[in-house]
Amino acid sequence: MANSDRATIAIAYVYRGTFIHSTEETAVEILADAVLGVDTKGKIAFMGKGKDLDELSQTFRFSSSKVTQLTQHEFFMPGMVDTHIHAPQYSYAGTALNVPLLQWLKTYAFPVESQFSDLEFAHRIYTKVVKRTLRNGTTTACYFATIHTDSSLLLGQIANDFGQRALVGKVCMDRNNCVKHYKETTEDSQEETRRFIAELLNKKYPLVKPVVTPRFALSCTGALLEELGAIAKNNNLHIQSHISENTKEVRLVKEMFPESKSYTDVYHKYNLLTDKTVMAHGCHLSDEELALFRKTGASLSHCPNSNISLCSGMLNVRNVLKHKVKLGLGTDVAGGYSASVLDAVRRAQDMSKILTLQNPEYDVLTFEEAFRLATLGGSQALSLDDQTGNFEVGKDFDALRVNVAAPGGPIDLIQYDGPKIQLEKFLNLGDDRNILEVFVAGRKVVPFTEPTAE
């Protein structure tokens, strides 16, 4: 446990009880009877032991009235990170899972997304997705919006208003042969991307940033990819896209970009693989491609619900980790039908068990590892681990206050088995009823306080 030397900064509040998080060394570290103080800037000012409370209160000059004691069935864990979610597709989440990827884009995704030129419609859906994901414990979300600049800016505004940490991407696509009205010209895509970035940065939202978002190689010309790589580089921005999701897509990318050695090489060639890049899926990447991810510092977002729902493929997580590629979890709404990272935690374990069924040598992903992917792993995948991901002193306080025995909740606790079992129960059985409070950068964002028309 470490404390900052910033004793001069005022303490806003203090919690005492069980804290559970991940570190580089330990997938699940349990800090029993710990005391954590949050300063008025929303950062973790200190983490100490309950028995040292008096000393801490003198050092950091806070009164006992600022200390809230958790009950035996409560704990704090870091807020969860959804490294890949399509905000507009939330409107049809839970449906349309009957066809494979490319047909699914044509039949469902593109027609729905084309409606987001309507700002009123966008406002309604985007408010719902931000509120739902926050309630589900997603403190950081990496969003795809649509090709429409103004409604994409609106998504940024809504995330900011509700206090969610977010990367927001205006989608870029200048190729679309199947739904011809849902695409841009190359020039428009470049111009609108510049406008989107400038206007979003100009808002100076503390927790919401733009992310350069080529939809995927098949929907972008080389000219567009090249310019997007330059825009990201010149502005030091995050980048997100999709890669190697299903085999038909991989084949088509090879045909469309014959000069590239691999799918990964297409993005690499256009400077779209950096240490601020997150690529969704990667189910069919070769070891050579994973090595290129590692070399460039780019990360993968594992979206198991989507990969199973659209029968896309199965990511060999063990192999990704072996290659030391940064990895987080994504819901990939609405290819994935659930907007909860808890669901991704469960599906990631299920998928690794299917791989074990196919090959008994395959080492199953543990719940502890899935927990780390959902929190610290996600923050690393988005290169935000200097700000969030665990309870290190100096990071922002992004946290969920969990009560495993919440009245009316989905978990029946038969006996008290200690914090690790409580965490396991919550990850496998819990839902938003168990999440009493959600904090982002120290601000309590759930329960909602703003009056809304929703």
Ligand SMILES: [Zn+2]
């Ligand atoms: Zn996606």
